[in-house]
Amino acid sequence: MVTKNSQRSNLGVTKSMNFFQKIIKPFKRSSNRGLEDDIDRISAQEQKVFTFQSLVSATKDFNPTHKLGEGGFGPVFKGRLPDGREIAVKKLSQASKQGDNEFVNEAKLLAKVQHRNVVNLWGYCTHGEDKLLVYEYVANESLDKVLFKSNRRSEIAWKLRFEIITGIARGLLYLHEDAPDCIIHRDIKAGNILLDDKWVPKIADFGMARLYQEDATHVNTRIAGTNGYMAPEYVMQGVLSVKADVFSFGVVVLELISGQKNSSFSMRHADQTLLEWVYKLYKKGRTMEILDSEISASADPEQVRLCVQIGLLCVQGDPRKRPTMRRVSLLLSRKPGHLEEPEHPGVPGSRHRRRTHRPTGASSVGTLSTTGSRTDSFGSNLNTHTGGSNTGTGKATPVSSRTPTPTRTHATRSVGAASSSSDPHGKRHMSY
Numbered sequence: 001m002v003t004k005n006s007q008r009s010n011l012g013v014t015k016s017m018n019f020f021q022k023i024i025k026p027f028k029r030s031s032n033r034g035l036e037d038d039i040d041r042i043s044a045q046e047q048k049v050f051t052f053q054s055l056v057s058a059t060k061d062f063n064p065t066h067k068l069g070e071g072g073f074g075p076v077f078k079g080r081l082p083d084g085r086e087i088a089v090k091k092l093s094q095a096s097k098q099g100d101n102e103f104v105n106e107a108k109l110l111a112k113v114q115h116r117n118v119v120n121l122w123g124y125c126t127h128g129e130d131k132l133l134v135y136e137y138v139a140n141e142s143l144d145k146v147l148f149k150s151n152r153r154s155e156i157a158w159k160l161r162f163e164i165i166t167g168i169a170r171g172l173l174y175l176h177e178d179a180p181d182c183i184i185h186r187d188i189k190a191g192n193i194l195l196d197d198k199w200v201p202k203i204a205d206f207g208m209a210r211l212y213q214e215d216a217t218h219v220n221t222r223i224a225g226t227n228g229y230m231a232p233e234y235v236m237q238g239v240l241s242v243k244a245d246v247f248s249f250g251v252v253v254l255e256l257i258s259g260q261k262n263s264s265f266s267m268r269h270a271d272q273t274l275l276e277w278v279y280k281l282y283k284k285g286r287t288m289e290i291l292d293s294e295i296s297a298s299a300d301p302e303q304v305r306l307c308v309q310i311g312l313l314c315v316q317g318d319p320r321k322r323p324t325m326r327r328v329s330l331l332l333s334r335k336p337g338h339l340e341e342p343e344h345p346g347v348p349g350s351r352h353r354r355r356t357h358r359p360t361g362a363s364s365v366g367t368l369s370t371t372g373s374r375t376d377s378f379g380s381n382l383n384t385h386t387g388g389s390n391t392g393t394g395k396a397t398p399v400s401s402r403t404p405t406p407t408r409t410h411a412t413r414s415v416g417a418a419s420s421s422s423d424p425h426g427k428r429h430m431s432y
């Protein structure tokens with residue numbers, strides 16, 4: 001039996017429920033929507049996807065006043081995200097013929113490459129024909145501008161230069177041995193070292209070869225290196241290994257010490273390169289004469305000598321003799337006991353290279369091709385298998401026995417004789 005009292009109290013419950021629902025209803029709806037928005041945002045962040053509209057807003061519609069410059073891969077714009085973070089947006093030129101899916105897959109992989117000494121890729125965007133990469137913005141200029149194109153050279157005193165050398169070494173070691181997918185940069189040069197507001201060096205443009213695969217008809221001269229920094233074996237025979245990056249690193253080290261640009265040094269002194277000049281002075285025991293006169297007062301002679309010796313070890317003609325980046329980092333981080341004597345430096349190559357003949361089934365790297373005969377003991381020839389992993393056994397796969405693939409190439413880690421170490425992780429691919 002329903003009493004008046006119970007009716008009244010039921011009414012009270014219903015009334016208060018209605019009241020409660022009224023209060024929470026709009027809140028519930030908006031909180032659901034908020035939740036959905038959050039999930040969308042978080043998943044976009046996870047996927048590292050930027051909408052085109054967000055990049056248009058961030059760069060004020062790619063306003064020319066926001067343009068930081070234009071390199072071989074296309075223009076770069078400075079932008080600011082709604083959360084205040086500054087970004088550098090690289091609009092890739094159409095030369096990247098990749099399809100959207102392939103681009104997205106490669107960009108996702110590159111976005112996992114995160115280190116204090118590399119320019120971190122925060123995400124990407126595809127919009128019609130456009131493909132864009134979104135990087136952290138690095139506030140100071142690139143090393144080449146500070147060192148060669150301004151009168152700011154003296155701002156980077158010796159201590160700073162030593163720290164820059166150490167930072168680049170760490171970044172390269174990470175790319176070679178510790179990144180999720182092992183990366184051979186192929187274009188280490190002063191212009192690809194960006195400096196942040198605390199002068200921390202960050203390696204830019206890593207992994208671009210993944211986004212700019214060339215095909216049989218399209219010769220991509222941009223991705224494979226720059227004048228004055230390229231290892232001779234890469235230029236002449238198309239043999240690519242981590243040791244090619246070590247060579248380029250050595251050139252940057254010697255440029256940092258001397259304050260002289262290798263390519264313009266050769267123009268001024270027709271008969272020798274910066275590397276040969278350094279080598280001769282080193283051999284004569286006149287190492288301190290190599291040092292940039294602008295910073296001689298600030299220099300620690302012992303550190304200068306160490307860096308010259310490391311630089312010269314890195315630019316040796318024979319890649320087997322060059323140290324790995326792990327060894328370089330170790331040498332820089334403590335006083336070396338015994339450091340071997342560097343041999344004569346190799347002749348650095350330029351961008352204008354000879355295209356060698358490609359044997360059937362071999363895959364090309366940049367503008368160069370592998371040759372079946374170059375399965376050197378230093379071991380870093382191409383491995384064109386896409387699915388298999390580098391086992392770290394150090395055995396270079398003969399080019400002729402490999403499965404050709406037009407889209408992706410991997411190289412085996414350099415593990416041969418004297419100087420190379422095996423892949424500590426054993427299972428990582430080589431990427432360019």
Ligand SMILES: Nc1ncnc2c1ncn2[C@@H]1O[C@H](COP(=O)(O)OP(=O)(O)OP(=O)(O)O)[C@@H](O)[C@H]1O
Binds near residue numbers: 068070071076088191
């Ligand atoms: N993440 C970044 N933060 C700040 N500036 C950047 C960033 N990335 C690139 N830049 C600047 O944008 C300009 C163009 O850079 P980009 O790397 O595309 O070409 P480049 O280094 O000038 O030439 P190249 O393509 O021959 O290497 C340069 O001035 C570079 O310093």
